[in-house]
Amino acid sequence: MLSFVEIAKRSETGPLATADDFAMQNVAFRVSALEKKYGLRHAAGTYVNCDDDLADRAWQAGRELILQSGLYSLNSRRVIQFDEQEVDERLAAATAEFTAGAGKGAVRVYRRDVEDRRPPVIFGGPFNADVHESMFVKLNEAFAGEPLIDLLLLPGYLKNLDGVEIRPNSGLSTRAAMLYARWAREALMRAGRPGMPIVGHAVMALNEIASANEDWGLRVCDPRAFAIISELQVDDVTLTRLAYYLALGAPIYISATPLIGGYAGGPAGAAIVGVAAHIASVLLGGDVMHLGPQHVKYKQQTNAMSLWMGSVVKQAVARNSRMINTTSVTTSGRPGSLQYILEFSALALSVVTSGSHLTGPRPAEPLGWNNVSPLMCRLFAEVGRAAAQLGRAEANQIAGALHAKYQDKLDLKDAPVGLPFEQMYDVRTLQPNAEHWALYEQGRQELRAVGLPL
Helix, strand or coil, X not given: CCCHHHHHHXXXXXXXXXXXXXXXXXXXXXXXXXXXHCCCCCXXXXXXXXXXXXXXXXXXXXXXXXXXXXXXXXXXXXXXXXXHHHHHHHHHCCCCEEEECCHHHCEEEECCCCCCCCCCCEEECCCCXXXXXXXXXXXXXXXXXXXXXXXXXXXCECCEECCEECCCCCHHHHXXXXXXXXXXXXXXXXXXXXXCCEEECCXXXXXXXXXXXXXXXXXXXXCEEEEEECCCEECHHHHHHHHHHHHHCCCEEEEECCEECECCECHHHHHHHHXXXXXXXXXXXXXXXXXXXXXXXXXXXCCHHHHHHHHHHHHHHHHHCCCEEEEEEEECCCCCCHHHHHHHHHHHHHHHCCCCEEEEEEECCCCCCCCCCHHHHHHHHHHHHHHCCCCHHHHHHHHHHHHHHHHHHCCCCCCCCCCCHHHHEXXXXXXXXXXXXXXXXXXXXXXXHCCCCC
């Protein structure tokens, strides 16, 4: 069976190609041909795919794409190629269930089927927000204190320490990685959930390895997060971190963000790339595969095309593989606004009914420090649980009704600005203030009004 060692070797010995040639010839040209071959197209007005045959054709197209295109190693300028036997063997051995975290905080993470009635696992937290060092522990403690959040997700970026901007790969960056892990663990302890798993990637650089420590840092039971670069590319930092964390034995969480309006073309082409990226994640040793159904123009994931694309990819993967998969939810509206709620609910409906877990939510363009809300993550989890009780046709109707409420404010410049954590919470008690509670209740009323069974 294909090993990571062999992949690393192929990143040094595979066929040479420029990045532009790979993007045009291996991705754009082939995706366009596969889209026509398999008859894949987005029907306007469809927010949740209800066509099983279309999902299966998307799977076939994505599998064919990864076999034709391979993965591009950015630094060596080599193409990592795979054959059918290697792909099929790795898919057959894909992780279908694992446990993250420790003791009473351990969480069972499992694959879901299309229209699976089991609740989605919630990967929730600051999700890469710029978190000020003075608020890092408090903000993560507030997230960890939400019982519906299963795994604390990406506790935040530390961009400054002691008033000094952190330069990548510097000694200060290594210190930031260690503090990131230590403070995240402290937040769990303060919240009374010391065994809760942390999905972390600290500084996304080689010196992030300094965050690994069983006593005070990220543990073997904590999943490590990686990203496949759009489209179907990896770099040396990703491969090096993978080599270390695979040897360590930590669960591997790999994200991919196929771009609607990029080299993949429209939503159908992006769905093909999304499936191919999921398969590539398994080949790289991933245990959880994360999709970000991103749109180039809107720079977010809750527009009509992204809703449909996300549902197609999730159904293709759920119907045709053993993969555990999740979907990120990135919105135009920001925390502290009703639009934020409407958007994350629409995408949650689309993908939960399609076999996905949930990651997020987060604003596509956070404004300033700490632009996230634990209470909104609670509502996000409640929406995910309600969505699991619906069929796709019903979810499509509700998602369409929600989309109609925010579709005119998708451009980031028109979307609500929202508020930072400190203006939505009492930072001493870590409880939402009256205004934020009122927004939560307003959101629940709006969701019930369109038929979501909260």
